[in-house]
Amino acid sequence: MLCRSFRVSFGLVIALAVAILCNIYLVFLLWTGGQQSDYHYEFTVPPIISQEAPIKLKDSGLNLNYLKTMLNSSTNNVDKTSSSRSVISMMNKLKRELKSRGAKTVDTLGSSSEWVSPTMLIPSFTPELGDMIKYLQTSPITRASVPRVGTQLKVMITLEGGQKALLKPQWYDRHHRIDGPDVYSGADRHNGEIVGFYLSLLLGMRRTPVAIGRIINLTSDILANADRDLAATFFKNNQSHSCFYGVCRYCKPELSVCGGEGDLIEATVILWLNDVKLKSNRSPWQRTYKKNVRALWETDDDFCIKLQKQNKVFRLEAGKRRLLDLIDASVFDFLISNGDRHHYEIIDGYSEAAVLLLDNGKSFGRPDLDYVDILAPLYQCCVIRKSTFKRLEMLESGPLGTLIEELTLKDSLIGPLLTEEHVQAINRRLGKVMRTIQLCAQVKSWDDVLVPY
């Protein structure tokens, strides 16, 4: 008898211990976004659980299947021909910033070193922007080395005047469709980085470093200036063109980039942020990058509410920007179809630093597909900055795809950056973003959805 009751209580203790461990694991999953990362970044994360009184949260967001059904059944009936006066004046202002004034390199670099603040990489009106674009497009390359950041093929270049920039080469032509199984399949799309930069300006999310297109001579621009490690990855293919594969986690000779006629390649050149210490955080909406393993956010419609309860960094309160920034980022990513924002970066040392929009190359893989789950932060939280909503509303009348083309065509040294199909996809996706916000307003109210800070 005694022995039996001992066995029962022992069993109870074990069951209790297992339950406690399960709970701790659940909290850990919520905190980390649901899975272990494949990435080897050093990053710090805020404390897990706040002991404060539970916060009152508004209703949950929208379920993905419901949203997909609604988006497929509705047409976007915005009059696309009528650019409003506000669009025209916004475009004129942007064009003024993007126009090169012919300043000397030292002046351009001198003023750009003051651009960065904890909430913006480019101040809201930056007349030196055009000169910076020109500088990145034309300044001779004086050094090329292995960047040792990230996992994909890149080159760190130094331009005359001493400014560093990241070079990401072209892998695909504009019409290539990425047929891989996942939203993040394939190599980087260099044009996506450039479009991302211009889109960030149009959206008023100046959190993307300047990215431009440039034709590079692999031999005279890169190999001739390369350090030993980078130079060691160069070879000639059987058409006697220069090729290289660089040094990175996924770099190997079978995945090399080769010059065409005259050893020329297209590349994007991204302004390197000097003297800025970045902090990398795992995105709560990170994918698992594993077949058959779903992240917590993919299985729990209440993910956003739980995230806010568990981690006060993501709480929606005046003065807190992290959640609203991630929602802005999800809209930006959905428009360019970037499903690879596994981490996000902020400027280190500021509690309310903005979420930066770095690394936009895994975009524009499929013009015919809209990966609605990229929008999860928006439809699961069902809130968005009022200013972002107003901006989107204005851009819809552009239409946005045309505005992007207009800005990029003026600057581009590498021709149109997007095929017509991709341009149309941007407009279609913006329609879906607006419809998602409307649906949120139906389950909540406009006042609850549009956040005034």
Ligand SMILES: Nc1ncnc2c1ncn2[C@@H]1O[C@H](COP(=O)(O)OP(=O)(O)OP(=O)(O)O)[C@@H](O)[C@H]1O
């Ligand atoms: N313009 C920049 N200025 C300063 N640091 C940068 C810049 N661009 C990227 N970085 C840093 O380098 C890291 C790697 O860059 P990026 O994400 O573009 O490369 P990636 O190879 O695609 O990385 P991953 O494989 O992790 O997605 C970024 O996480 C960031 O810390």
Ligand SMILES: [Mn+2]
């Ligand atoms: Mn990347």
